[in-house]
Amino acid sequence: MSTGEVLVSKxxxxxxIMALQKNxxxxxxxxxxxNQVYRKSVKRGFEFTLMVVGESGLGKSTLxxxxxxxxxYSPEYPGPSHRIKKTVQVEQSKVLVxxxxxxxxxxxxxxxxxxxxxxxxxxxxxxxxxxxxxxxDYLNAESRVNRRLMPDSRxxxxxxxxxxxxxxxxxxxxxxxKRLHEKVNIIPLIAKADTMTPEECQQFKKQIMKEIQEHKIxxxxxxxxxxxxxxxxxxxxxxxLPLAVVGSNTIIEVNGKRVRGRQYPWGVAEVENxxxxxxxxxxxxxxxxxxxxxxxxxxxxxxxxxxSRKLAAVNYNGVDNNKNxxxxxxxxxAQMDEERRDHxxxxxxxxxxxxxxxxxxVKEKLQKLRDSEVELQxxxxxxxxxxxxxxxxxxxxxxxxxxxxxxxxxxQRILEQxxxxxxxxxxxxxxxxxx
Amino acid sequence: xxxxxxxARAVPLAGHVGFDSMPDQLVNxxxxxxxxxxxLCVGETGLGKSTLxxxxxxxxxEGEPTQHNQPGVTLKSNTYELQESxxxxxxxxxxxxxxxxxxNKEDSYKSIVEFIDAQFEAYLQEELKIKRTLHSYHDTRxxxxxxxxxxxxxxxxSLDLxxxKKLDSKVNIIPIVAKSDxxxxxxxxxFKIKITSELVSNGVxxxxxxxxxxxxxxINSTMNSHLPFAVVGxxxxxxxxNKMVKARQYPWGTVQVENENHCDFVKLREMLIRVNMEDLREQTxxxxxxxxxxxxxxxxxxxxxxxxxxxxxxxxxYEAKRNEFMGELQKKxxxxxxxxxxxxxxxxxxxxxxxxxxxxxxxxxKKLHQDEKKKLEDKKKSLDDELNMFKQKxxxxxxxxNQAQQAGGSTTLKxxxxxxx
Numbered sequence: 036m037s038t039g040e041v042l043v044s045k046x047x048x049x050x051x052i053m054a055l056q057k058n059x060x061x062x063x064x065x066x067x068x069x070n071q072v073y074r075k076s077v078k079r080g081f082e083f084t085l086m087v088v089g090e091s092g093l094g095k096s097t098l099x100x101x102x103x104x105x106x107x108y109s110p111e112y113p114g115p116s117h118r119i120k121k122t123v124q125v126e127q128s129k130v131l132v133x134x135x136x137x138x139x140x141x142x143x144x145x146x147x148x149x150x151x152x153x154x155x156x157x158x159x160x161x162x163x164x165x166x167x168x169x170x171x172d173y174l175n176a177e178s179r180v181n182r183r184l185m186p187d188s189r190x191x192x193x194x195x196x197x198x199x200x201x202x203x204x205x206x207x208x209x210x211x212x213k214r215l216h217e218k219v220n221i222i223p224l225i226a227k228a229d230t231m232t233p234e235e236c237q238q239f240k241k242q243i244m245k246e247i248q249e250h251k252i253x254x255x256x257x258x259x260x261x262x263x264x265x266x267x268x269x270x271x272x273x274x275x276l277p278l279a280v281v282g283s284n285t286i287i288e289v290n291g292k293r294v295r296g297r298q299y300p301w302g303v304a305e306v307e308n309x310x311x312x313x314x315x316x317x318x319x320x321x322x323x324x325x326x327x328x329x330x331x332x333x334x335x336x337x338x339x340x341x342x343s344r345k346l347a348a349v350n351y352n353g354v355d356n357n358k359n360x361x362x363x364x365x366x367x368x369a370q371m372d373e374e375r376r377d378h379x380x381x382x383x384x385x386x387x388x389x390x391x392x393x394x395x396x397v398k399e400k401l402q403k404l405r406d407s408e409v410e411l412q413x414x415x416x417x418x419x420x421x422x423x424x425x426x427x428x429x430x431x432x433x434x435x436x437x438x439x440x441x442x443x444x445x446x447q448r449i450l451e452q453x454x455x456x457x458x459x460x461x462x463x464x465x466x467x468x469x470x
Numbered sequence: 471x472x473x474x475x476x477x478a479r480a481v482p483l484a485g486h487v488g489f490d491s492m493p494d495q496l497v498n499x500x501x502x503x504x505x506x507x508x509x510l511c512v513g514e515t516g517l518g519k520s521t522l523x524x525x526x527x528x529x530x531x532e533g534e535p536t537q538h539n540q541p542g543v544t545l546k547s548n549t550y551e552l553q554e555s556x557x558x559x560x561x562x563x564x565x566x567x568x569x570x571x572x573x574n575k576e577d578s579y580k581s582i583v584e585f586i587d588a589q590f591e592a593y594l595q596e597e598l599k600i601k602r603t604l605h606s607y608h609d610t611r612x613x614x615x616x617x618x619x620x621x622x623x624x625x626x627x628s629l630d631l632x633x634x635k636k637l638d639s640k641v642n643i644i645p646i647v648a649k650s651d652x653x654x655x656x657x658x659x660x661f662k663i664k665i666t667s668e669l670v671s672n673g674v675x676x677x678x679x680x681x682x683x684x685x686x687x688x689i690n691s692t693m694n695s696h697l698p699f700a701v702v703g704x705x706x707x708x709x710x711x712n713k714m715v716k717a718r719q720y721p722w723g724t725v726q727v728e729n730e731n732h733c734d735f736v737k738l739r740e741m742l743i744r745v746n747m748e749d750l751r752e753q754t755x756x757x758x759x760x761x762x763x764x765x766x767x768x769x770x771x772x773x774x775x776x777x778x779x780x781x782x783x784x785x786x787x788y789e790a791k792r793n794e795f796m797g798e799l800q801k802k803x804x805x806x807x808x809x810x811x812x813x814x815x816x817x818x819x820x821x822x823x824x825x826x827x828x829x830x831x832x833x834x835x836k837k838l839h840q841d842e843k844k845k846l847e848d849k850k851k852s853l854d855d856e857l858n859m860f861k862q863k864x865x866x867x868x869x870x871x872n873q874a875q876q877a878g879g880s881t882t883l884k885x886x887x888x889x890x891x
Contacts, residue, residue, distance in 0.1 A: 052549050059527065063528050064740075065507075066555045068747055069557060071747060074686070077493050104484040129479075131479065134483060139492065181764060327499055335605045375795070382803065393813065400821050415839070422842055422846065433853055436860065447867060
């Protein structure tokens with residue numbers, strides 16, 4: 036039965052999903068997965084974009100033809116060196132090549148005019164612009180809502196040709212490499228290596244590598260592998276950097292063999308002879324072993340750098356730039372989501388505040404109204420009372436007057452009566468006297 | 471990667487260049503990186519989902535059987551590291567626990583759809599990040615959904631049809647008849663036909679093994695005609711002849727899992743793992759995920775500009791979207807403010823109206839009071855007039871009296887004088 040169950044917690048790119056290791060008790064068949072991948076990749080076909088940069092006359096076109104054993108540049112499709120340019124152009128040629136059932140769409144990007152002018156300031160700019168525009172095309176294609184076929188025209192490798200002066204790098208070489216080493220995989224090559232003796236070449240290489248290190252230029256690095264054999268090969272290549280190459284379009288017969296080479300009065304410099312130059316190493320590395328890695332590094336490193344820089348600029352457009360750098364891990368959509376949520380809570384708060392103020396003001400106003408009502412009522416009551424008091428006073432006065440009047444009138448009547456009585460008595464007396 | 475080769479001319483090679491090693495380079499990188507595959511098993515309790523997984527992968531996955539006491543449908547996911555020769559596979563098996571157990575199964579499919587969408591969402595979020603690590607991202611999207619059909623022999627249950635219809639645009643569905651040793655061969659044939667016709671008539675899209683690649687077209691198309699696969703799972707081994715084979719032992723005979731006459735297990739394994747695993751992953755990424763992504767982005771209001779305007783620019787779109795978004799927020803704020811202003815206005819008018827009424831009321835009262843006062847004044851005046859008149863009368867009368875008294879007095883004096891004489 037199954038034994039040896041080990042709990043393996045792998046901290047992955049997305050936060051450590053725990054995976055339990057299981058032993059299989061028999062053949063399942065997923066070991067066939069690589070074949071499935073193989074099959075599908077052959078069906079899909081491959082593509083590769085290679086850029087060559089260097090002054091005219093350094094044998095760039097010849098080298099390409101030698102590398103791919105074809106006449107990429109022929110009388111019908113002349114290479115850039117045959118066309119005279121005033122300014123630096125960037126041109127691409129696409130060819131479809133087939134080998135062993137494998138289809139390869141090869142794009143060669145040429146930069147005629149590079150370094151040929153008297154004043155070469157900014158001659159790297161068209162190159163940078165070209166590389167960036169390919170990144171941009173890819174970014175836009177990747178960001179569409181409807182994405183279908185995404186043709187990949189990003190520059191995956193740049194062969195930089197150094198003139199075989201024997202001294203060191205030219206200022207133009209250094210400037211170019213410094214500006215492009217974070218945009219593309221740079222493989223520096225010593226052109227026309229058959230103009231130097233092995234010792235001169237050795238010296239030249241050391242000098243160049245020293246200067247590259249001094250200027251902190253990051254040329255393409257061969258990846259480490261666990262395979263001992265492969266590592267040995269990688270180390271061998273590293274020792275011979277930068278590769279010194281010779282190219283040729285002509286086939287010459289040497290010792291009964293037909294080889295590509297350059298015929299001199301003193302002998303033939305063979306392109307594919309490891310003792311004559313590093314061409315074979317270049318070809319094997321570029322095409323036979325590291326082509327896929329060049330594509331992967333372009334996709335995972337150079338393109339991602341471009342993309343994150345581009346998107347960070349978009350994100351911060353109009354947004355407070357003091358936000359901490361941790362924001363860079365969020366997608367613009369997630370950021371908008373968060374902003375929306377923040378806004379909702381802000382609005383809620385604002386609504387609450389406004390509601391409170393409103394309530395308070397209404398309460399105030401109502402209170403005032405009530406107070407004024409009370410006041411008016413009070414005044415009215417007072418006036419009423421006043422009036423009533425006056426009424427009562429008046430009544431009192433009238434009553435008093437009535438009383439007085441009544442008593443006086445009564446008095447008057449008594450007096451009248453008395454007067455009448457008196458006058459009657461007088462009359463009586465008068466009558467008595469007479470008798 | 472696309473070699474449509476527009477604008478490219480084909481050139482012959484004068485020798486061996488060596489790029490025919492590209493597929494090998496690619497394969498080596500994939501092998502070094504490791505593979506990952508995620509299977510979702512959907513089916514009622516007791517259809518042998520866990521056993522089938524164990525049988526397919528020749529290992530015992532779960533320690534103990536899952537608890538079935540949760541209400542609703544829950545999804546349990548487990549990840550395993552497997553290795554076969556130099557190929558490392560990170561396998562995730564997701565099981566639906568409690569599917570079909572409820573009385574009301576209307577919402578059963580929901581948690582499954584939510585789970586699948588959540589994996590798409592996680593990938594989309596990663597893809598949209600500014601600093602992203604897609605290369606080392608552990609892909610949790612479901613690559614294959616094994617849908618377990620109960621071996622009733624009659625037809626698909628409505629739960630099955632509803633669920634598969636909801637899932638067919640989100641995941642590769644491979645329907646299988648579970649515990650198929652419960653059905654006889656003739657019944658099984660009829661059952662398969664019935665299932666297939668029901669799926670077709672309901673428009674359910676199940677996964678078709680691809681026939682575009684000549685090397686596997688034939689076997690794939692043959693297998694397509696055997697769908698749904700009738701499987702039996704077992705981790706028990708029985709001795710048949712002189713070999714130990716995986717089988718289920720009955721009194722009347724032994725069902726051998728890997729015997730193609732007994733069931734379609736071998737076909738399932740062949741198709742799912744040995745031939746089409748990579749295609750399942752690819753379909754998930756290029757079809758199901760793209761559909762999810764497209765819908766999600768359209769939901770958020772993103773769209774590609776139409777053909778006659780400028781070509782699509784990500785930066786401009788994001789900026790436009792952002793401006794629109796900010797404008798929307800500002801508009802909302804403004805609307806709320808306006809609403810308050812309106813309310814304040816209304817309330818003010820109300821209160822003013824009340825104030826006016828109050829003043830009118832008191833004005834009226836004041837007028838009444840004025841009238842009353844005037845009446846009182848009049849009364850006072852008339853009383854005062856009376857008093858004056860009375861006084862005058864009194865004064866006149868007193869005057870008369872005094873005069874009379876004076877005269878009378880003198881007469882009385884005279885009389886008194888005479889008496890005295």
